[in-house]
Amino acid sequence: MILSKLAQDVSGAITVAIKGTDDVLSSLRTAVKNQIVGTLKDVSDVATSSLDTVSDVVKGSVSAANEVGASLTDAVKNTVGSVVSGVSEVGGNVLTATRKAVGAAVSSVAEVGGDVAGTAVSAVEGAIDATGKVGTSSAEATKEAVLAAVKAADAVSEKVGKTVRDALLSAVSLPRDVVGKVLKGSEDKK
DSSP, X not given: OOOOHHHHHHHHHHHHHHTTOSOHHHHHXXXXXXXXXXXXXXXXXXXXXXXXXXXXXXXXXXXXXXXXXXXXXXXXXXXXXXXXXXXXXTTOOHHHHHHHHHHHHHHHHHHTTOOHHHHHHHHHHHXXXXXXXXXXXXHHHHHHHHHHHHHHHHHXXXXXXXXXXXXXXXXXXXXXXXXXXXXXXXXXXO
C-alpha cells in the first residue's frame, strides 16, 4: 500500500500506540481520534481539509493494524467510529467524514489483501454506531456508508463489488430495509 506522508505518520503513531498493549482496539480508537482531532484543529478550514485527512488517517490505521496483526475488520469498525467522533468534535461534516472513512477503509483493506466484504460490513456498523452517538441520522449515515463501501469495492473489481453488496445485504447487524434501498438505488444508477 502506498501511503501519503500524513498516512505514514499516522501509521507510525498508531503502531507505537497499539504495539504491546493489552487492549489493542481501545488504544487504536484513542490514537485514531487523537490523530483526527489534532490534525483538523491545526488547519484553518476543517471542511476542505477533512476529506484528505480522513482518508489518510484511515489508511494509516489500516496499515498499523495490519502491521501488528490486529483483526482488520475490528480495527476498521473502531477506526471509522473514532473518525466520526473526532470530526464531530471539531465541527466537521459527519456524513462526509463517514463516506470518506468507509471508502478509505474498504480500499485500504483490499490493498493489503484483507477480507473486503467483512470490512465493508464492519465499517458500516462503525459508522452507524458512531453517528448515532454524535446525534446524526443513522438512516443518512447508513446510506452514506453503504454507498461509499460499494463504490470503493466496485473500484477494486466487479466481483469484489458484488461480494460486498451481498455481504451488506445479508448482514443481520445492519438495517436491511435501508441497505436494500441504497443498494437498489446504486444498481439503478449503473
